Every structure is written in C-alpha cells, then in structure tokens.
Amino acid sequence: MSPRTSDCRPRKKALGPAIRVALLVAGSALAGSFAASAAPAPADDAGWQFSGDFRGGYFASERTARDGTESDEDAFNARLRLAFERSLNETWRFRTRVAGRFSSEQDDLDVYLHSYAPTRGGADFGDITLDEAYFGYQAPDDGLRFKVGRMQTAFAVPGVASKGLDRNDSPNIGVNWTDGVHLDMPVAGGWRGHVIAQYQDAKGSSSVTAAPLDFSDSSSRATLFLGMENKQRVGAITQRMLSLTWMPDSLADRGLGDPSRQDYVTVDARIAAEWPMGATGAKFVTGAEVGYAMETPLDAVSGTGGNGDTGGLAWQVQASVYDFAPRHNIGLAIGRADAGWLISPDYRPNDSSVEVRYQWQFLPKTSMEARVRERRELEHPAGTRARVDRDLYVRVSHKF
Template structure:
C-alpha cells in the first residue's frame, strides 16, 4: 500500500474485550425479528462489498510485478432515537481478503495505514450522537462518523474529505456542525481530532502529527442544497492542518501548516425519453504550501506541486440500471489528503455499473496510473494498472 505507514500496536489479551463483546452483540442483534426491533426502538442495517481485485506494476527500474486476490468489506450498524432531538448510531466495519496482514479488531484513534485499515482488521468506524431540531437551521454530530464530499458520478471520487471509498475503512473523530443558509446553501464545519500517530482519515507523508499543535484539523465548506438549472452540485471547501507538514521530511524538526482549497461542480442532462442521463463534473484543488520535491520523491529541487484536479463524465441508464463512468485526473506530489488519488499521479479510469435493484449492484473498473515527475537519473515513470469486479449490497 502506497503512502505513509503508521505504527500499529497489537492488542494485549483482554484489552478490547468490552469492544469485542459490543461487536458480537451488534451482530447478534441483526438476527432479531423486525417487529421486536421496532418494539425496542433499534434499527439494524448493513452493507457488503466483495470482489476480485487484480493489479500490475511496471516500476521505475522496468521490473514487473502483479497481485490478485479476493477481497471484501462488511459493515453492520445499529441506531435508535434518544428522545426527540438526539439520535445514536454505531457501526462495525471489517476488511477481509486473501493474503491479509491485519490482526483482528482494533480500536485505535488512528488508522493503521495512510489510506485506512489493513486487510484483516476491523473496527468501529461510526459511534456518534446526532442532535437535530427541525425548528432550527443547524444540526451537530459528535463522535466517530463518516464525512463524504465526493464529486457526483458513477465513480464518485473526492480530492479531500471522502471517507471509506471502495472497500477502504476510514473515519473522522470529532464534530460536524451543519447550518442551513436560506434559501439554498448549507455550511459545514468539521473539527477532526488527530492522534499523534495520525487521524482516522486518509493522509499521506510527509504529513505528521507528533506536534501538540497538530491535534485538530479544521474543514470548512459551503455547499449548494438546491439545484441551479442543470447544475446539481456546487461546493467549495478549505482544510487547515496546523503544524502537520514536515516540509523537509519527518527526520527534521520543522513543521508548517498544511492548507488546501477545493471546488467541485456537476450538472445533469436527460438525453432521451427512455431516461438516458449525462452527468459531467469537475473538481479542482490547490495546496499553497507543499513539501520539498526531494521529500516526495518527485524531483530534485524546489517544492512539490500543489495542484490537483479531476474531470468525470457519467452516463446513467444506457439501458435500465446500466451506468458508465469515465474519470481523468492529475494530482501533483504536494497533494496529500485524498484516499482516492495518490500524489504525483496521472489517472485514467473507466467504470461500468449494473444496478440490479436499489440495494444491489455489480461494478467493474479498469484504472491506469502513471507518475508525473521523477528525479534525474531514474529510468522511467512508475505505472500501475488495476482491475476489479465487485458486488455491493445493502440489507
């Protein structure tokens, strides 16, 4: 897995026994008949993704390597109202597959790797309270939760806050304040707690959180809550990570703030009476303060580039339930906060989706990723080609 590796501490015997008992209880509760669940006030749900994943790499020295495996993710949730304004939700999430290296249930305040939990690991990726009063324009979520601000489309990728894409498991620890601005805009404020070994969300080296001043990441966003003609998505967002950027590398003491600005927009047009729909979208981000190019391995002098963008084109209902998505993106080496895009990569992707029912679908994806910049003397850019075919369902 590419990116910053985080030290993982294996659980001591009995250390997580209360959490394990809670997970077992949650799984057993899913077998409770619906009528009984309604009597107790609990609602139980889940989702699963499983498929075949194949990847090939041509490295900088020309060497070829490949891997293929069956992999999947299971998530089980329980939730209920606690009075008129409070709502509680908890969810167990686990990643599984051939050649897995993880070690059972983890309940750290940080993810095991730069892009989430390892295969073989499971955790609680949601444990939160929601406060919402329909008479008020604001609401508040507190605890461990998911934040997703991806570009609309079949592929649905994001440059900044897009927890748990594909079969990954990431999360946000902290609070999410939402405020409806009349008539058609919604403001977001996310304060994310960072463990000294990293957050639960996706971040890449040389972002590092040992400095006490880096304990909180701030995200502020402004999102349109109503369509404007054919424009169905408009959003801008700013992320601030104080004292988290090791510009000269983690071996040096200097730490700087890391800031990103992101804007995204998508539109939708119906092309035929049968329902064929075209959805183009574009997202762009910029990080004004980036690490040295030598630190990211993308060059020999100066700072790494901080520009990132993606262009997406989706066709929905080519035939009923059959959708096609295309994505092209370019992410310079100084872009460090996406779980969907690696820094220093040019990406091209095609994705086909067949939605059998509203709850179940099949997807196939082919993706090509090539390095943008390499140091002098390196033979060639690294190239990765990967394919998957997976089934996704909710229950």
C-alpha cells in the first residue's frame, strides 16, 4: 500500500464523486463527438467502442528501517480503467479513459482532472481521473504514428516482470499519464524514432519522479524524450533501443529549498532476446537495460551519508520462461539504481531489487499473478543499517 506522501495537494470536495465521474466521462464523449462531426466522413459507422481492465488483489509488505525498527502493512488494492474510443476516419481516432485506484485502507474518494499527479508516484488510492484523452493518427502501411493530448507512454524490457528504467506509465496498479505529443516515425531498417514532448505542471509531474526533481521553474515546463527503437527480429534478438531524456532546469541539485537548478539529462539502452525451449511451445525471454544520469544531486540532499555527488547509474536484468507448463509463466528481475537515478517507476533511487514473479493465464482475458520482492538500500549514513523492504502480492487481472 502506498501511503499519502508529503507532497499531496489539497483535495477538491465541491462535487460528489459520482457526479464528477459522470462529468468526466460525459465531457470526453462530447469532445469525441464534436471531433467526429468536424472530421471527414469516417470509414465506417461503428460508433463508440468500449473496453476496460481490472486488476486487484492482496498486497503486503514489511520494512526494517535504518535504526532496526520493524513495521508492516497489508491491504486489498485494485485499479479499474474504462476506455471509450471512436474512429474519426481511416487514419484518425479519439480515445479517452477513466482510471481509478482503490484500497481497503484508503481515507476518502477524490475525482479530479489535473495536469499533475497528487503524489510523486502518481494517482493515490481513492483517486479517479482521466489517464487518456487524445487524438491519434496512424498512417497506412505502419507509417507515421502521432498522438496529441493525454496518453500512456511506456518502454520496458519484456518479461513476466516487465519493467523500465525511464518512461513506463502505469505499471502494476499505478495510474500515471503523459500530457503532450508523441511522434512515432519509421526511420530505416526496422528502426522507429520516438519524440515525446511532455508538459510539466509547476505543482508536479504526472510521471513518476523522485526528489529532488522539481518543476517550479518556468523554464522546466517541457520534458523531451528522444528514442530509437527496433523490434524487427535479428536471430534471437527481438528488441534494441537507445533513448535520451532531457528535463531542463528540473534538478534541485542542492536541495528543494535552494534556488540552484540544473538540467536533468539521462541516457538509456536496452536489449532483449528470445529462444524456443523444446517442442512444447515454451520459450526463454531475457533482456537487459542500463541508464546513466549526467547530472545528479549532492549526497547531502539524498541522505546517503556521502560528501560528494550521488551516483547516476541504473541497470536491470530480466529472465523469463513462458509456458513452462501450458499457460504458466515465471520470471526473475534483478536491478539497482543509484541515488541520482530519479525517473524510474519500477526501481527506487538508492536501492537494489530482486523479485520473482509467477503468472497463470487461466482464461484468455484473465490471469493470476504472484510476486515476492526484496529491496535493499545501497548507501546510508555511518552508524545506521541499510533499510530493507520485503513485499508480496497475489492479484487477478481481467480485460473486457
């Protein structure tokens, strides 16, 4: 369970939750209907298409703090997402989605539409919002793709425990989003170029960002992501990608209370491969990713106990076996992120992580998944011990 963080903003209570959900959905539908009437005649008259997904289960964790104090918590947590989509013509479409996070331990219910998330990890438990509301363009023959509005952007290493070091919106039961523009274009030889320009609100980001990233400076309003990706198979290799993230004047390298701001720039590379295992249909999938932050905060800001700059290296390795028995998959993910790597939704700064994940696809659209994980602090002040977190979950996912 994710407790409310200290950067939560005041919650609006002017409208009842049910009324506000209805307004969000109705507003999205009206926007799509208006766009459809203004666009050229559609290729078909299929109207609105509805889809969604539910994910929920039991989550438990325990912590051994730096001073040796032990604590634990558990809850039943869930995420529900309902999407509405309409084709405007052969190349354009409109899509919107309502997303909510819920927990047996939540304090209240809040429905909102902000350009920032209320916590550094995204939407909190009890929150309902739109995590998609965009116009999308798809050129024929797998050509140019284009989205503008609120969308999901994700690039991850494939596997049962699929994870990413940089841009990976809404993992697990999280709710994050990207407000901006995503240009996805063919280059050559199976390579595609990605350009994502994301708006950042002065009150915070809608993506996962760890302190001391800060967007209060007027010159930090836009984040730029540039990527080159190739998913065309070459032998056993199934994915290659290089990317760069630029967050101008967003790093409070001397602390949030100091006016000093630096550009936060990271580079990232990932690769994945796949091999068949025998004649039963089983396959082995593995992948690796490494990232490096050019500029990092001081150790004194991150609380590592050092007296210089924090490290900027992050990496992960994954290995999965699919269909080791029919519809049963298992995966291992190992990774770590130095205290200066501040943009991963899957790996916390200054932590190492080891997890095992099991998945059973017992129906075409329904699966059960279980995870056990240990996260251990990398650096800590002298006279203290490394913080250790252990957690597990058992959850069910269903698409409709």
